[in-house]
Amino acid sequence: MLLEVENLTVSYGDILAVRNLSFVLDQGELVSIVGANGAGKTSILNAVMGIEPSKSGKILFNGEDITRLPVHERARRGIRVVPERSRVFPRLSVYENIITGVYRLGKKVAVQTRLEWLYGIFPRLEERSGQLASTLSGGEQQQLAIARALISDPRLLLVDEVSMGLMPKLVDQVFALLRQLNKEFGLTILLVEQNAMASLKISDRGYVMEVGTCAFEGAAADLIEHPKVKEAYLG
Amino acid sequence: MSSYAITILTLIVIQAIVVCGLNVIVGYAGQISLGHAAFFGIGAYSAALLSTRGGLSFWIALPLVLIISALTGLLLGLPSLRLKHDFLAITTIGINFIVQAIFLYVPFFGGALGISGIPRIQVFGEALKGAHFLYLCLFFLGVVMAICWLFTRVFAGLACFALREEEAAATSMGISPVRFKLLAFMLGTVFAGLGGALYAHYMRFVSADDFSFPLSVSFLAMLVLGGMGSLLGPLVGALILGALPELFRPLAEFRILFYALMLLLMIRFQPGGILGESSLIRKRLFPLFLRRQP
């Protein structure tokens, strides 16, 4: 298993955002976590990345216990996140934003080749490479956040609400890209989405969250057909 | 140039060096510091003690002064790892008062009498004074600005900027907040220490009053006026705020009131400084000259 989360609890003061959640990700899997607003999806990703401390539970990455590791140490081990609302660095240029992702990787990455590859996928970023990130549109910032996460050739990609603010055509394109990264390059991806249908469609497995706990889990194809899931999330 | 003008200019250049240091901490790394005069003072007292009681020449003592400044910067930069915004501001003010009190009350630092008899700096067997001392200060300002320029172009600078903008996102990219905030703090205090050493050898006398909290406020005012995070900002801010009280004598008495007022006005109306990205001057007067290259 690449990622094992056991009995994870995340809380903000008295608010319990995630309760005793366990889930796993195998190497090369694409897994979705879907759920309504406030179900705790972002909190899960933040706990895996280390941005939010886990109140209890255990997080293993590639067999190593990373529960107490600081954020940047987890990043060094190959975890990258495309955060909710992109969180690009507004007063850095597009190019500089992408380059922040290549610090101390502990392995050789052909940065220039990967940069060209990413510019090929997001030509808009190449056109604007010298521009401040704050001047990009919301959708362009989202693309930038994806490029910033992918430049380092991560082992595990956490993606939070990537479809937010993207135009429908680009949503399809980004989901297709995630699928391609997963299938062709074997990148392990944990996808968090409200757009449950779109994300389950490209996933191997899925977890359905309900206020802090997992209500269902299973193969993505089965979840799409599950009457309860259909009723609650897919409309 | 009259010797009066040279004196004013020398002090302005020394302050510009110190404000460059503050710029690394506040402008580049986004940490608030309201106690920068303390580090200016630590540099000045180190230089004063090493050259009087230690009997060392300025050039031998300088590396030691810079190391002492770096170490105290490292130590006192530690709070910046845990504290944010107003708490950090208050803590740095506290550091300023504590350091000043130590200078004043610990006999080793000369107490209320301060330290006098600091020798002039020798270059090729000649004691520097007047315009020659000014040239030396300009030389050091050039070095400091070159280092600042370099810093914004290497990864460490990028890392500081990223932490300043979005700390969680920056650490998620693998950037260690501890390493780079402390690095910024250290570099900033080293520049303050350098300025302090020059100040000590120029005045040839230091006392605790020279490094009080109001001086920290004026350093910050200079930085905010000139533009946080810009390369020329510290120099421009030090020039304007250093020269104004000399040009308009009545201002001198109300210097601190004036600085504080200016700080508030700048933060309200031109938060990027008069040379900042969206400032009137930059937009209207220097559209090409000052733009930051990607």
Ligand SMILES: Nc1ncnc2c1ncn2[C@@H]1O[C@H](COP(=O)(O)OP(=O)(O)OP(=O)(O)O)[C@@H](O)[C@H]1O
């Ligand atoms: N910083 C915080 N302080 C206090 N409560 C928080 C904080 N962040 C999240 N919460 C609470 O924790 C719960 C889970 O939030 P979380 O952001 O994980 O939900 P989510 O599933 O990502 O929702 P969305 O789909 O809207 O992004 C919510 O009830 C939220 O109000």
Ligand SMILES: [Mg+2]
């Ligand atoms: Mg969320």
